Amino acid sequence: MAIIRKLGAATLRYLRITGLMGLFLAKSFLYAVIPPLKFSRLLKQIRFIGFQSTLVIILTGGFSGMVLGFQGYYSLSRFGSEAFLGPMVGLALIKELGPVISALMVTGRAGSAITAEIGIMRISEQIDALELMGLNPYRYLIVTNLLAAMISVPLLTAIFDVVGIAGGYLVGGKLLGVGAGTYFGEMASYVKMDDVLEGVYKSISFGILIAWVSCFKGYYTTELSGFGAEGVSKATTQAVVLCSVLILVWDYFMTSILYR
């Protein structure tokens, strides 16, 4: 009986959190479309989430492309199809690896910081102070992060893709001898606009996901993760883990929807 009671309590708790998350996202979008927009805060967050993540995106993009160059070349050479290295690298990066790895990198670098910042603001009553000044914390903290992530993640993904394709060429072309004409020419033939758009749709949705989970975990730190520094630490870890898992799960659903 006790087990059933515990199971019921846990189910109710998770249902409540899921409902709370749904309402949180709905409210965030609502305040995003109702003016005024905190434009200077939005620019600050684009700088933080987007511009300041550029280096890590260039590094991961470059090395991912280089690995793909190696793996792709050796796999394709077994079938005598080295000429298709360009389309393989391009399609893998644009449709899948670019959006997913960029989102995971942004989660680790910016998502965790967003949760920690909002969590600290929550435990030190700074969010209450905002409310008491007659300011809407959603408008000030959540909407700006949501829009900044929606703008930044696709742009970072584009950088990741370009650097990755260049990395693939560096290995496949300069090191292993695939010609530039073959590499880029075949890529241009096989990579279509729909493939590019698939990557763009995915990266926008990942941006929403990162901002949603990170802000939610920070905003509800005291209610869901605990008090003080320990609460913030827990909330940050939970945000990164949940974001990373949801990115991969959502990627599967997006891929299956976009393939139809």
Add this chain to the structure above:
Amino acid sequence: MIRIEDLHKSFDGNAVLKGVSLGIKKGEVAALIGGSGSGKSVLLKHVAGLMKPDRGRVFVDGNDMTSLSGKKLTELRTRLGFLFQAGALFDSMTVFENVAFPLKEKTKLDSEVLRQRVSRELEHVGLSGSEQKYPSQISGGMIKRAALARALITEPEIMLFDEPTTGLDPVIGLSILRLIDASHKRISFTGIIVTHEIPRVFDIVDRVALLLEGKVYFYGTPEEILSSRDGVVHEFLHAKTARASNDEKA
């Protein structure tokens, strides 16, 4: 101006407020005293509309804070000032930016006028020269002063103080109480001060409410509470006064 009617609040089954009723007239300042964990800060947050009660009502200038939401609640809050226990200054902003923040966000004041208003408010609380410092670079007393300046810069009609002297040494604590008194004389707000600063707070308030076991046990003027023959009131005041005098000696 502030009327609390039969307020009840529980957390995880633990009743903190068990039917609090209280009334504060316009321009009056009331001290809310009581033991630790007696629900003083919880009561204050209900007045500010930061918490919703399980039962009961809180009226601020005739508006029921327990049922207000959205634009109406926001509008009413612009008439409120709140001094948080730990200041709640925005730690990524300087003292100047913190104090300027409410005006910058809620008004369209010219930057020069804004600068003058902030400088004047910082001068009132004795923080001239600390404008460019961050909250982590100043002392606890200075944080409270900066938070007071931020709360007062909009000249609120109602000021709520959550333990304004907690964590400060007696001298700094006294200076904060004097600042509150001076600002009351300047702005004439209606106020509630949650405090353990007994009996010093009695010099600056019009009324005292003693909260015991989730209810208002005594409500009257400082003179009435000091001359009360009620055993519980007498024991509480005696214990607090003895502690305060020990703190001062230390």
